[in-house]
Amino acid sequence: MATGSKPLRADAARNRDKLLAAATRAFGEHGLDAPLEQIARSAGVSIGTLYAHFPTRDAFVDAILPAQIAALDDLATNALAEPDPWQGFTSFLDGLFALQAKDHGLSDALARRLPLSPAVLEACRAGFEHAARIIDRAKESGQLRADFEPADLAPLVSAMSQLIRESPETWRRHLAFFLDGLRA
Amino acid sequence: MATGSKPLRADAARNRDKLLAAATRAFGEHGLDAPLEQIARSAGVSIGTLYAHFPTRDAFVDAILPAQIAALDDLATNALAEPDPWQGFTSFLDGLFALQAKDHGLSDALARRLPLSPAVLEACRAGFEHAARIIDRAKESGQLRADFEPADLAPLVSAMSQLIRESPETWRRHLAFFLDGLRA
C-alpha cells in the first residue's frame, strides 16, 4: 500500500488522520449518512479541508470501510478453522452481527442501506464469498439444512441490521431462534 | 364516528377526500416520510390546503393509519378461529407481513421506524395485544416453543419490515426458516 502519488505536507497528513478518526467514530455511531460538517468539526478542521482531502462522501467511505469489511475475512478464517462445521457457521454469524452491532456504518454497507461505491461493493462481495464456503461446509456436514443457500445470507444480514438497531440487547436471542430453524 | 364539530363545505370535503386518497397511496408506496408537497400535488391541491386540513404530519398519519392497523384485528380474529393453534399463529404472521409488504407506511409504523403519535401507538399496542393471545394459544398447545414471548414479536416485525423492503420476493422463504426455529 504505497502512500500513492505525492507525499502530503506534515499538517495535511495530520489533518487527514484526524478526519479519518472522526469519520470512523461518526460512521460507526450514526451510520454512513452522518453529516460531513459534523465530522469536520469533530476533527477540529473546516468543511473545506474535509473536501480537500475527500472530494466525495464515497471517497471518504472508501478510505474507511474496506478495512472494516476485511475483518470479515478473519472471521471467516476462524470459522473454517473450527473443527465442527456447524459451530463454525454459527460463530461466523455471531461475529458478523457483533461487528454490525458495534459499527452502524458497516451495518449500513452490508445491508445495502444506501448506494455504495464500487470499491465497497467489491469488499462486500469478497466477504460474502468467504461466507459461502462456510455455508457449503456446514451443509455438506449435514448439520445445516440443505435448502439454505449462500444467497440467503444477504437478506438475513439486512434483516439483522434492522433488528440490531432496534433492540441491541436481544438480537442474539432472535438469532438463536433463527438458527434453530436452520438446523437440518 | 360523528363527523366531528363543524360540517365541511362541499369543496373542502372533496379536497379532504382527495388528500386522504393521495396520502394513502404515497404513504403506502414510499413510507410515512413521503414528502407532503408531493402528496398535495398528486391530490391536485396546494400545499397550503393540505396544511389547512391537516396541521401536522402526525394529524395526517392519524387520519389514515389507525384503520390500516385495525386490519390486524381481523387477522387476529381469523387466526384465533383456526382450529389448529399453530396454523393460526403462522397464518397471522403471514397475513401481517403481507400487509406490511403492501403498505410501507404500515410497515414504518409497526416497526417504529420513526416517531409516532399517541393515537397510532395506541392502535399498534392494541394490535400487538391480540397477537399475544395467538402466541399464548400456540404455546399452550405445545406447538410453539415455550420460550417465545409476545415481546419477541416487535423485534421480529421490525426485522421483517427491513427484509420485506429489501427482497419483497423472498420474505416468505425466510419467514419459513424462522418459523421452523419456533416450532417446539
Added chain:
DNA sequence: GATTAAATCGAGGGCACCCTCGACTTCGTT
C-alpha cells in the same frame, strides 16, 4: 527570512423539504 506551492478556511449558493400567512376565490345563504 523570503519565496512559493500546498493546505486551510468559512461564507455563500444550491437543494429539498418544512410550514406560514396575507391575498384571493368559492360556497352557501339571505
Added chain:
DNA sequence: AACGAAGTCGAGGGTGCCCTCGATTTAATC
C-alpha cells in the same frame, strides 16, 4: 346578486445538509 364566512393558493422564510471557491495562512525550501 351580493355578502360574509369558509376555503384555497403559492410565494416566501426557515432549516439542515450539500459542495465550491477566492482569500488567507502555513509548511517546506533556498
